[in-house]
Amino acid sequence: MSVKKPIRQRTLSLAAALLSVGLACVAAPKGASADDSRLQRLETTEAGRDWQAVGRLDVNGEGFCTGALIAPDLVLTAAHCLYDRDSRTRIAPQTIEFLAGWRNGRASAYRSIRQAVIHPSYIYDGKVSTDRVRNDIALLQLQRPIRNTTVTPFETDQRPQKGARIGVVSYAHDRSEAPSLQDVCAVMARQEGVLVMSCDVDYGSSGAPVFSFDAGRPKIVSVVSAKAEVSGQQVALGSALAEELALLRAQLTGSRIGGQMPPGVGRVKVGERRSNSGAKFISQ
Template identity: 60%
Template sequence: MRTVLAAFVLIFSAMFTHAEEADLKRLNTGVDSRGWEGVGRLDIGGKGFCTGALVAPDLVLTAAHCLYDKTTGRRIDLDQMEFLAGWRNGRALAYRGIRRAVTHPSYRFNTSNGAERVQMDLALLELMQPIRNTQVQPFMTAPRPHRGAEVGVVSYAHDRAEAPSLQEVCNVLAVQAGVIVLSCDVDFGSSGAPIFQMTPNGAQIVSVVAAKAEMDGEQVALGSDLTTAYRELEAELANNRRTFETGPNGPQRIVVGENRHHTGAKFVRP
């Protein structure tokens, strides 16, 4: 969703073996989207959208930068936002306004530390009413995946706004400074999209899309680390704290890991 450019230095280790990645699959039908209905489109003032995922009947996990106006840097009024659970081809399984929203306490929209900005780019939205629909089930969260792990992502984007798309297999390329680097295919509108890892208990959210980047001509996604951050978000909401900040959204430099084997990349908010 965001079009802000920045540069970052990424420590990208040598070649390693990983599974062949899957192409994006558009979830056009009820059969295709079965099990993914808890992912929805977060509409923002009729001017854009992000992706979010239900993590409780009344809570949606998304990216913190989705709550800010990219031009002014100010927080967007919650009455301009609506979560459309399972949005597909003009209809949603549930429509909900947003009652409250918190960003991670360490997140600052106008921070000069790009790595921290991605690492803590997380928000929890409390819905006006819980979603009590047997078709729309919340997802569990889990600690960050290890390097080389296979993950998947379900997201909306500017060229697939009317139905979500699933990439069943992409890979964790690196985990550095709390930023997860992934080979997942994301684009504008994918901000806040859940990144899943399959477990014996089903698909669990292990990260949230915070940004996309181009490196050596290849597209990568950057994800936020949920390991401790999700519990901290829950605490912020439980204590009714507000951590919104305002300010200009300018160029940043992201440094992931130590400054060895530099590879330049362009960074944008998806």
């Protein structure tokens, strides 16, 4: 759901084999969505104070995604943000810029990207599947760490359970100049590593951090990958995070020192079997 002009929408119907198992339980999520909060625009310094580590990722001068600092020099986002949608090739990291706390034409910090790593099992092949959403995460290393005391990196946490209260801070095509916060939405289901959520997302929200509020300070528990329809209701889909993030950190460490990938961290080859979900995915 990165923004690229012109925005083209298409709905991909995937195999419905899992509808009766995982997605059937979210067909009527009235209890989860009834308490969802509306989007709150973080246009003022006071409103956006706690969210300066969320920023806009300007990609190749053609579009943008959302990303969040998890270390002074590391931004977490969605892997598909690093691909050109037409050619399906990787975008050079050096053409991406992170605008921390971007709001009304100004950012708390501006950083170009030194290098980027994606989940080793992620494949950008034009097909939206459960595997693609689950593995849709990337780490970007900044050219220089952000040491601004107002920009505090977020901690990460384990994947939340079904019914857990969560929130999202994101940019989108109709709110590109300031982020918006939805601080109450819910996990409707967990299916094969994918979170199905009642959160309000749109084009440009790709890579947006999904927060848990259980420990006081918000912690990132997932990354927005796509929006979808379940029984006619718009939902957000989030990637897995905990073990997958550890793989990304290992990749980044290996690339820094020129080392080998650790055991078990390999790349899935095109053509290997991948399972599908029962949702109707709306292309990013």
